[in-house]
Amino acid sequence: EILAAITAQLGANAPQGSLAGRRILVTSGPTHEPIDPVRYIANRSSGAQGTALARALRDQGAEVVFITGPADIRPPEGVEVVAVQSALEMEAAVQAALPVDAGVFAAAVADWRVASASDRKLKKSKDGLPVLEFAENPDILKTVSRMAQGRPPLVVGFAAETNDVVENATAKRLRKGCDWIVANDVSPATGIMGGDENAVILISDQGAEEWPRMGKAEVATRLAARIATTLNSKS
């Protein structure tokens, strides 16, 4: 009985679950790209899927670094939270979080920032219309996927598509050099954007695997389990 108590005590302190001892980075939410002090460009992302995923990875025992843009929902407890606004800030936070066993890039990062961002509020001018000049943001997924040294053993990207989902997401996987793309159809008719459910197609070197429509928490649990299986088969 004493032995059982000691074992239980040891068990409570030791990392548990299929991802125990793994360090996993998750990006989530939108980014906000400033135009001037009162205006910005944003992506329509609630952060729901990324947050659910961080929670599921934590539940499997992973040490989770959760890098989040300004999302509507609260980050999960028990993960390391890094809050950022812009894509440039997110990139810096990702670099600082490496090395990791897996990187999951669920954030909706702005492709572009406003190069001509002003530190004064833009006024209506004579002709009434602003001229915004854009600059390309760093491609965080591609950069991490193509690291010559220290690339995470598993790199997972997300793709929100409104049309030709499998075709666009498959091309994205090759273009970025990541291992998987978690693709979904966010065209307004699906009601997925901002909703509780997700209909996911997992793109890997095995092709496209369509998952049934299910809750975002369920998608997260299933993805976390798949990540565990993959990491544990590699090492």
Place this chain on the structure above:
Amino acid sequence: EILAAITAQLGANAPQGSLAGRRILVTSGPTHEPIDPVRYIANRSSGAQGTALARALRDQGAEVVFITGPADIRPPEGVEVVAVQSALEMEAAVQAALPVDAGVFAAAVADWRVASASDRKLKKSKDGLPVLEFAENPDILKTVSRMAQGRPPLVVGFAAETNDVVENATAKRLRKGCDWIVANDVSPATGIMGGDENAVILISDQGAEEWPRMGKAEVATRLAARIATTLNSKS
């Protein structure tokens, strides 16, 4: 004693407060102007001051129509809530809410919308940079202020300035044709944007009246009292 009970009963049902019987419109929050199904341009507005004001007007017995963009905070209870996204939607909601005894335009309405808004997600093109064409949004404050018929007896605008606050807000009052401008300094150093406090300058035909820095609820109570005094002196 019976008479007292009847009087109390009547009192409970009759509108109370200095704005009883007045219908007041309040706009609040940011607007979101779509770029494509997943991107939009937003204004940095929490909706805190507009929401506090709607609550204070309600507490003074006014019938409040609260037209709100996608704000972070919940609208108050006991007001008629009209939720909108874009400036065009807000303008339509304002027109539908007229006539009113006073219109308070606290929303941070986008000056411009994206004329070239796409119903498909914009892709990175060969040169990598999008071209956004803008169109001017309706100027809701100016339109209502300059109504030839049915103009609300009191029209109040807001001005969020980062520099030359009194000068810019005084010019804005004349340009729009509204009765008052509630001006504040939202330059980052003040910490007002997104904070609990506000430092307001009330611009009217009497000049600029600087209020001490106080909580947004207190600013709202003071503004509601001023609105009541003004409306009650007019009729």
